[in-house]
Amino acid sequence: MARAGNKSIQAKLVLLGDMGTGKTSLVLRFVKGQFFDYQESTIGAAFFTQVLSLNEATVKFDIWDTAGQERYHSLAPMYYRGAAAAVVVYDITSLESFEKAKKWVEELQRQGNPNMFTVLVANKADLDTKRKVDNEVGEQYAKENGLQFFEASAKTAQNVNELFFEIAKRLARTT
Ligand code: GDP
Numbered sequence: 353m354a355r356a357g358n359k360s361i362q363a364k365l366v367l368l369g370d371m372g373t374g375k376t377s378l379v380l381r382f383v384k385g386q387f388f389d390y391q392e393s394t395i396g397a398a399f400f401t402q403v404l405s406l407n408e409a410t411v412k413f414d415i416w417d418t419a420g421q422e423r424y425h426s427l428a429p430m431y432y433r434g435a436a437a438a439v440v441v442y443d444i445t446s447l448e449s450f451e452k453a454k455k456w457v458e459e460l461q462r463q464g465n466p467n468m469f470t471v472l473v474a475n476k477a478d479l480d481t482k483r484k485v486d487n488e489v490g491e492q493y494a495k496e497n498g499l500q501f502f503e504a505s506a507k508t509a510q511n512v513n514e515l516f517f518e519i520a521k522r523l524a525r526t527t
């Protein structure tokens with residue numbers, strides 16, 4: 353029997369965050385199931401696609417993985433404009449990257465699509481011994497700003513599929 357209400361959604365997703373926080377690594381873990389200790393820096397932005405099949409819908413992600421360097425900042429609106437979801441990434445071993453993530457969240461709240469579903473990702477959870485940002489601090493900030501929050505590791509794959517599935521489920525409910 354055909355599943356009632358199964359729909360097909362195409363959704364633009366953008367990754368934002370400081371250089372070196374693991375944006376590309378998270379995408380490669382999600383799309384290819386791979387991780388590289390010496391991941392090359394992204395220049396400008398990279399594009400990936402991935403399809404997730406849920407019971408209620410099939411979600412095709414068009415993923416824009418941005419570079420994060422300040423010199424590319426002026427390009428960012430091109431990538432987050434029209435995005436259904438944003439993944440803002442920081443590195444738990446870098447307080448500076450957390451501050452930068454907050455700046456991205458503020459920019460999205462000011463200039464992004466008001467319906468955009470935003471997820472804050474505390475990446476490199478495997479480096480707990482070098483941690484500079486407590487889990488509770490990230491979680492609290494996310495809560496205050498209406499964001500979903502995940503601690504994740506592109507290296508160990510912790511929470512990587514989970515965070516993309518959460519986005520897919522949300523888009524399936526609201527699209
Ligand atoms: P981007 O600039 O945000 O795209 O960051 P990259 O994906 O290029 O990653 C920067 C560096 O951090 C690379 O050397 C990665 O191997 C490393 N890296 C990314 N994610 C993780 C992680 O979850 N754990 C650890 N230990 N290293 C990571």
Ligand code: MG
Pocket residue numbers: 375376377392393394417418419
């Ligand atoms: Mg990158």
